[in-house]
Amino acid sequence: ISQRIYKDFSKADRVMSFNSPLMMVCVYVSMILVAWMGAKQIVASGNNAALGLTTGDLTALVTYAMQILMAMMMLSMIFVMCIISQASAERICQVLNEESTVTNPADPVKEVADGSIEFSDVNFRYSDNSEKPVLDNINLKIGSGMTVGIVGGTGSAKSSLVQLVPRLYDVTSGSLKVGGVDVRDYDMEVLRDQVAMVLQKNVLFSGTIADNLRWGNPNATDEEIRHACQLAQADGFIQEFPDKYDTYIEQGGTNVSGGQRQRLCIARALLKKPKILILDDSTSAVDTKTDQLIRAAFHNEIPDTTKIIIAQRIASVQESDMILVMEEGRITASGTHEELLKTCDEYRSIYESQTKNQAQPEELQ
Numbered sequence: 297i298s299q300r301i302y303k304d305f306s307k308a309d310r311v312m313s314f315n316s317p318l319m320m321v322c323v324y325v326s327m328i329l330v331a332w333m334g335a336k337q338i339v340a341s342g343n344n345a346a347l348g349l350t351t352g353d354l355t356a357l358v359t360y361a362m363q364i365l366m367a368m369m370m371l372s373m374i375f376v377m378c379i380i381s382q383a384s385a386e387r388i389c390q391v392l393n394e395e396s397t398v399t400n401p402a403d404p405v406k407e408v409a410d411g412s413i414e415f416s417d418v419n420f421r422y423s424d425n426s427e428k429p430v431l432d433n434i435n436l437k438i439g440s441g442m443t444v445g446i447v448g449g450t451g452s453a454k455s456s457l458v459q460l461v462p463r464l465y466d467v468t469s470g471s472l473k474v475g476g477v478d479v480r481d482y483d484m485e486v487l488r489d490q491v492a493m494v495l496q497k498n499v500l501f502s503g504t505i506a507d508n509l510r511w512g513n514p515n516a517t518d519e520e521i522r523h524a525c526q527l528a529q530a531d532g533f534i535q536e537f538p539d540k541y542d543t544y545i546e547q548g549g550t551n552v553s554g555g556q557r558q559r560l561c562i563a564r565a566l567l568k569k570p571k572i573l574i575l576d577d578s579t580s581a582v583d584t585k586t587d588q589l590i591r592a593a594f595h596n597e598i599p600d601t602t603k604i605i606i607a608q609r610i611a612s613v614q615e616s617d618m619i620l621v622m623e624e625g626r627i628t629a630s631g632t633h634e635e636l637l638k639t640c641d642e643y644r645s646i647y648e649s650q651t652k653n654q655a656q657p658e659e660l661q
């Protein structure tokens with residue numbers, strides 16, 4: 297596609313680069329003609345106004361002709377611009393009219409019974425043409441209210457796995473059930489209201505903190521907002537702002553720190569009161585102590601919500617009921633922290649690399 301754009305643009309530019317000299321030639325040829333004919337008339341009339349053209353008339357004529365020609369050149373430029381914008385408009389419409397492949401079923405289920413999740417033989421690829429599946433034969437059962445940790449290297453398809461739960465993508469084969477019902481049978485809005493996800497790359501919008509949090513639930517009361525923020529350990533720093541919950545957040549949340557932004561996004565997700573809460577590396581910029589407090593708050597305050605926590609730090613998932621180790625789109629091991637320490641070498645080596653005191657310089661040499 298890049299190659300084609302490159303060719304089209306080169307062709308267009310070549311045509312355009314001829315355009316300008318050609319027009320200039322036309323303009324100056326016309327001027328020469330006007331001057332030549334005018335001069336002939338002046339000579340013929342002996343510069344006598346009564347008989348024909350005078351030098352003054354000719355100067356005026358040349359100036360007018362020049363102005364008209366320039367205006368016509370502008371017109372042709374506008375014409376070119378119109379054609380370019382038409383192509384752009386077509387492209388914009390194409391994007392706006394694109395139909396999502398994920399659509400509501402004919403007779404959708406309107407209620408999510410509980411927060412249980414079941415993957416059976418799930419395969420998934422982003423594009424039909426890709427040869428290797430991103431998720432390869434995933435079988436997994438998560439009970440309602442469980443806390444599940446997921447660890448694994450970058451690109452091991454952790455995010456891809458959890459994106460299937462709110463049906464951001466459809467499985468390629470196999471089935472994924474939430475609350476005992478296939479996700480494809482739910483009304484999408486109902487499903488996504490019950491599955492809150494804090495993305496790896498999260499966004500805040502320009503507006504006050506309270507406005508931003510109400511994206512999670514437009515009808516939330518001030519108390520509910522405050523409670524969600526206390527759970528996400530965000531209330532503390534919000535109270536320190538002079539305007540508290542009315543503090544203005546700049547576009548993209550640039551005037552709060554990375555860790556503060558992550559906590560606000562967690563609070564926003566909690567406001568939905570979801571049955572399933574997914575945190576995709578959402579406490580990576582939060583210090584370990586606060587991370588611990590957030591997890592403790594989840595444990596005590598929302599015990600019935602299924603929590604899926606993707607993390608790079610083992611400490612963030614250590615107390616989970618089940619930890620999954622992912623590698624290249626497959627779940628290579630699962631179990632509690634203690635079990636995995638005994639059975640999974642990969643997990644143990646990650647754990648040791650994170651908990652051992654900094655390696656001594658001599659050891660590194």
Ligand SMILES: Nc1ncnc2c1ncn2[C@@H]1O[C@H](COP(=O)(O)OP(=O)(O)OP(=O)(O)O)[C@@H](O)[C@H]1O
Pocket residue numbers: 422423430448449450451452453454455456457496
């Ligand atoms: N939108 C997409 N379209 C096509 N391929 C994608 C897309 N998103 C991810 N992939 C591919 O899927 C694979 C898994 O990516 P994924 O984002 O799930 O990894 P991850 O485990 O979440 O990594 P990280 O720890 O860096 O967040 C990668 O090989 C990636 O190139």
Ligand SMILES: [Mg+2]
Pocket residue numbers: 454455456496576
């Ligand atoms: Mg990811």
